[in-house]
Amino acid sequence: MVVKKPWRKILYENQPYPDNYTDDSFLRDLRTNIKPVSLGEALWGATLLLEEFCTVVAFVLVYVYLYNEWIQPQSIFTISSVFTALGFVFYRLVYSKDVQVNLGHDLRTLLIFMVFGHLFSPVLHTLTDTVSTDTIYTMTFFMMVIHLIFFDYGVSAAIVSNSLSLSAAIFASICLASRLSSAYHAFILITVAVELFVLFPLFRSKIKKSFYIIGPLVLSDVYFLMNSSVLFMIVFILTGVFINIGCPVLFVRYQKYKSNIYGPWDEAIVDDADSVIEGRNK
Amino acid sequence: MPEHTPAPTPSRAVYGFAMFLSFKTFFILYLAWAVLPEEWFKYVGITCLPQRYWAVAIPIFLLTVLAIFAFVIYPNLGLFMTPSVDDLRTIKDSTCVRENKTNLLSPKNSEIKCSCKNEDRCFKNFERNCGDYVSKAIPVLQDLNIWEVSDHLYFK
Amino acid sequence: MGYKICMVSDFFFPNMGGVEEHIYNLSQCLLLEGHKVVVMTHSYGDCVGIRYKTNGLKVYYLPIRVFYNQSILPTMICNVPLIRNILIREQIEIIHGHSAFSALAHEALVIGNLMGLRTVFTDHSLFGFADASAVITNKLLQMSLTDCNHWICVSHTGKENTVLRAKVSSKRVSVIPNAVDTCAFMPDPSQRSSEFITIVVVSRLVYRKGVDLTAQIISEMCSKHDKINFLIAGDGPKRGLLEEIRERQGLHDRVTLLGSLEHSLVRNVLNQGHIFLNTSLTEAYCMAIVEAVSCGLQVVSTRVGGIPEVLPEDLIYLTEPNVPSLIKTLETAIDDLKNNKVNCPYLCNLRIKNYYNWENVSKRTEIVYQKVMQERNKTLQEQLWSYKTSGVWPFLLAVSLCYLMLQFLEYIYPREYIDIAKDYNYKKKSKEKIY
Numbered sequence: 043m044v045v046k047k048p049w050r051k052i053l054y055e056n057q058p059y060p061d062n063y064t065d066d067s068f069l070r071d072l073r074t075n076i077k078p079v080s081l082g083e084a085l086w087g088a089t090l091l092l093e094e095f096c097t098v099v100a101f102v103l104v105y106v107y108l109y110n111e112w113i114q115p116q117s118i119f120t121i122s123s124v125f126t127a128l129g130f131v132f133y134r135l136v137y138s139k140d141v142q143v144n145l146g147h148d149l150r151t152l153l154i155f156m157v158f159g160h161l162f163s164p165v166l167h168t169l170t171d172t173v174s175t176d177t178i179y180t181m182t183f184f185m186m187v188i189h190l191i192f193f194d195y196g197v198s199a200a201i202v203s204n205s206l207s208l209s210a211a212i213f214a215s216i217c218l219a220s221r222l223s224s225a226y227h228a229f230i231l232i233t234v235a236v237e238l239f240v241l242f243p244l245f246r247s248k249i250k251k252s253f254y255i256i257g258p259l260v261l262s263d264v265y266f267l268m269n270s271s272v273l274f275m276i277v278f279i280l281t282g283v284f285i286n287i288g289c290p291v292l293f294v295r296y297q298k299y300k301s302n303i304y305g306p307w308d309e310a311i312v313d314d315a316d317s318v319i320e321g322r323n324k
Numbered sequence: 325m326p327e328h329t330p331a332p333t334p335s336r337a338v339y340g341f342a343m344f345l346s347f348k349t350f351f352i353l354y355l356a357w358a359v360l361p362e363e364w365f366k367y368v369g370i371t372c373l374p375q376r377y378w379a380v381a382i383p384i385f386l387l388t389v390l391a392i393f394a395f396v397i398y399p400n401l402g403l404f405m406t407p408s409v410d411d412l413r414t415i416k417d418s419t420c421v422r423e424n425k426t427n428l429l430s431p432k433n434s435e436i437k438c439s440c441k442n443e444d445r446c447f448k449n450f451e452r453n454c455g456d457y458v459s460k461a462i463p464v465l466q467d468l469n470i471w472e473v474s475d476h477l478y479f480k
Numbered sequence: 481m482g483y484k485i486c487m488v489s490d491f492f493f494p495n496m497g498g499v500e501e502h503i504y505n506l507s508q509c510l511l512l513e514g515h516k517v518v519v520m521t522h523s524y525g526d527c528v529g530i531r532y533k534t535n536g537l538k539v540y541y542l543p544i545r546v547f548y549n550q551s552i553l554p555t556m557i558c559n560v561p562l563i564r565n566i567l568i569r570e571q572i573e574i575i576h577g578h579s580a581f582s583a584l585a586h587e588a589l590v591i592g593n594l595m596g597l598r599t600v601f602t603d604h605s606l607f608g609f610a611d612a613s614a615v616i617t618n619k620l621l622q623m624s625l626t627d628c629n630h631w632i633c634v635s636h637t638g639k640e641n642t643v644l645r646a647k648v649s650s651k652r653v654s655v656i657p658n659a660v661d662t663c664a665f666m667p668d669p670s671q672r673s674s675e676f677i678t679i680v681v682v683s684r685l686v687y688r689k690g691v692d693l694t695a696q697i698i699s700e701m702c703s704k705h706d707k708i709n710f711l712i713a714g715d716g717p718k719r720g721l722l723e724e725i726r727e728r729q730g731l732h733d734r735v736t737l738l739g740s741l742e743h744s745l746v747r748n749v750l751n752q753g754h755i756f757l758n759t760s761l762t763e764a765y766c767m768a769i770v771e772a773v774s775c776g777l778q779v780v781s782t783r784v785g786g787i788p789e790v791l792p793e794d795l796i797y798l799t800e801p802n803v804p805s806l807i808k809t810l811e812t813a814i815d816d817l818k819n820n821k822v823n824c825p826y827l828c829n830l831r832i833k834n835y836y837n838w839e840n841v842s843k844r845t846e847i848v849y850q851k852v853m854q855e856r857n858k859t860l861q862e863q864l865w866s867y868k869t870s871g872v873w874p875f876l877l878a879v880s881l882c883y884l885m886l887q888f889l890e891y892i893y894p895r896e897y898i899d900i901a902k903d904y905n906y907k908k909k910s911k912e913k914i915y
Contacts, residue, residue: 051636051789052789052792053635053636053655053657053765053786053789053790053835053836054789054790054791054792054835054836056837056840060654060677061654061655061656061844061847061848062630062651062652062653062654064650068640068650069640069643069644071640071865072644079334079337085390087338107473166768176372197334197338197339198335199335199336199338199339201339212715247850254533257685274430289341289345292345293338293341296341302332302610303609303644303646304610305640305641306637306640306784306785307606307607307637307638307640307641307762307785308330308331308608308759308762309330309608309761309762309784310328310329310690310692310762310782310801311329311761312690312692312761312801313690313692314801316721329608330607330608330609330610330611330614331608331610332609332610332611333610336611344579347634365730367885369910387613391774394523394555394557394558397877398545398553398558399554399558399559401545402542402543402544402545402559402562405528405543405544405545405888406528406543407528407529409718411528411836413527413528413529414528414529414530415529415568417525417526417527417528418526419493419494419524419525419526419527421568437669437670438669438749438824438825438826439669439672439776439824439825440824440825445827447827447830449825456893461661461663461664462505462508462509462661462745462838463508463534463535464534465493465504465533465534466533466534467531467532468532468533468534470532473532473904476536476904477902478902
């Protein structure tokens with residue numbers, strides 16, 4: 043009896059097996075779903091989205107309070123400036139290396155912003171004056187949705203575009219600014235917009251996933267919403283629960299239906315040469 | 325990690341899940357908008373709604389565009405590209421390869437010195453018969469002259 | 481008695497590449513065996529109509545618009561009249577499609593199945609599963625080729641990948657590797673420089689071929705060793721990266737970029753080198769390393785995809801796809817070269833001739849054709865039922881529409897009224913063979 047040589051996974055020899063022979067070792071190197079995400083990771087990851095959502099809600103609350111004249115613009119200016127200054131000091135002292143060098147640059151930026159803001163606030167105030175209020179509110183809603191979609195949550199993906207999300211947020215603030223009663227109100231609103239959408243994300247990107255940010259943010263939003271409209275407070279709480287608890291739970295539960303396939307056919311993962319060479323040159 | 329790797333990265337998982345949820349939600353909202361009666365919306369408090377005409381019109385528009393593209397525009401693009409029967413492009417063009425290239429071995433094969441340092445283990449003169457190679461070689465790609473082809477097909 | 485075969489692909493001459501070479505060489509070998517072979521592809525600019533290539537290989541350049549990456553738009557129904565006419569005219573029995581990227585191949589195979597012809601498909605590349613383009617392409621592949629009679633893959637890893645992607649039964653997939661024309665790639669050690677060690681890289685300069693790794697290797701090797709030169713042939717989007725490295729370290733005399741090369745000139749470039757470097761990130765079969773070994777070079781390559789199956793361990797140095805291990809292996813290869821622990825180039829050529837030659841490949845392909853011709857015809861109901869397994873129900877509508885269009889065409893332009901083309905029987909001209 044002739045014993046056939048065992049089948050080998052090679053191409054250069056004519057083996058005594060037909061071409062469509064399937065060995066037992068077929069697909070032996072196939073791996074699926076090697077690293078499922080745990081519930082804790084998913085929950086903490088969802089707080090990133092919740093933080094940005096709360097920021098958007100806080101901004102709209104500032105607009106509502108200014109519009110209804112429940113609070114003086116000077117007080118908003120003072121409160122937001124105090125918070126910004128505290129955050130700035132904390133950021134520069136803890137995370138930055140050359141405080142002296144950057145201090146001059148920062149003060150200059152602040153001065154430019156104040157001067158040009160005051161100069162252009164009448165223009166910005168009347169920019170979207172002629173548009174009807176319904177359209178303004180719809181535009182704001184869509185712009186904020188776009189802002190949330192394209193925001194950089196720290197997860198690198200092709201769809202992320204920092205410039206688009208920031209432009210959408212600033213455009214929404216300009217839309218809303220035209221409904222306010224004076225140019226000074228418009229200036230305040232835009233200052234708050236810049237603080238919330240430009241400086242606050244920078245601050246958060248250094249302090250990752252801390253409970254000290256998300257806690258006060260959610261609580262303050264709930265408190266101020268309670269004073270203005272109970273219906274929206276309930277909607278806000280429900281959305282918050284859905285984003286931060288419902289979605290991660292669904293995500294982790296649906297993982298068993300996923301089929302990630304790994305095997306010897308996978309493309310190797312290499313670092314981009316540009317980044318490696320630049321890193322070496324520094 | 326660069327973006328063009330086809331591996332299942334965690335960012336793909338998250339964004340894919342977000343897309344899955346949002347598209348499901350939009351679909352349910354779309355169905356609700358298209359199908360539910362108006363009184364139910366008024367009861368909840370939504371008085372201003374986009375016209376329901378669009379719920380049917382937009383899909384029909386899109387399908388019509390698709391059908392016209394597939395049955396009219398795309399085949400006609402092909403018809404435009406078809407040269408007329410007496411156009412010379414149907415017979416020859418600038419990419420035609422006409423030289424008699426040869427893939428014989430270079431004639432001075434015997435004068436090439438092999439890089440082996442050990443003459444005993446060199447296989448250079450193992451198969452001297454070039455004729456064997458030539459008959460088994462795959463001929464180079466060339467265009468045949470249309471006159472010869474017509475001759476061969478219809479006159480022989 | 482030969483079969484009448486139609487090779488279909490979007491990729492054929494004047495486009496240059498691995499798939500095109502494969503189709504041409506396979507067609508020539510089948511012609512030599514006495515079969516009739518016709519090639520169907522789309523037009524390239526002025527190259528439109530019918531051309532006759534060497535030994536009477538008839539090529540149909542169909543006037544269809546190209547949309548993306550040399551591929552036509554994948555509508556399944558727009559080209560039915562044209563393809564049906566050609567298939568009837570040439571009395572085709574087997575349709576052989578090539579390359580998963582080619583929409584024309586998919587369309588022709590679907591039409592062929594509906595017309596009752598036999599279909600074979602060759603898959604030349606490895607694919608991922610997770611990014612958007614992969615998901616769509618894999619689904620398209622699974623949908624349109626559910627009914628394909630037989631599949632051919634170029635390596636065992638390719639077979640595993642294809643079975644997973646297209647969800648096809650592994651009994652219907654054969655593994656037939658590519659072959660190389662060893663007389664076109666004869667070694668010529670006299671072309672090598674005696675003072676420098678030349679490392680040759682021949683590939684398209686795209687991300688997939690690991691140009692990032694090559695760039696880093698060039699910069700490190702040139703600074704560590706003195707007598708090493710690099711010769712790089714090929715063009716692509718990442719060419720700028722290599723030029724930048726060359727500029728930054730002032731390596732103009734040591735690194736030569738030749739740009740894109742015709743396939744017939746590759747042999748000359750290979751013969752100028754001692755070592756061939758392949759840094760691909762993924763590769764189903766990799767023709768380049770086989771051509772390099774055929775010219776007698778030592779080969780250093782990344783261990784990805786189907787490359788470990790291609791050559792025995794004494795002809796290739798395999799390593800992991802990262803820069804430190806590639807550098808270490810290159811230095812091992814250079815040491816072996818200096819200590820003369822290398823194979824004779826002509827021995828390498830002889831071995832490759834035995835491993836991979838076109839006769840062997842065409843014989844194995846003929847076995848596939850025989851097997852396929854013995855399968856029985858499927859009724860329309862059975863075909864539609866098998867298309868259902870892909871899960872995309874609207875595709876059944878497209879297939880039914882295709883079928884209805886075929887019936888309609890049969891009514892307005894019946895089969896009997898289509899002129900049958902004369903076969904170019906090249907054997908009648910055997911006395912005046914064209915070299």
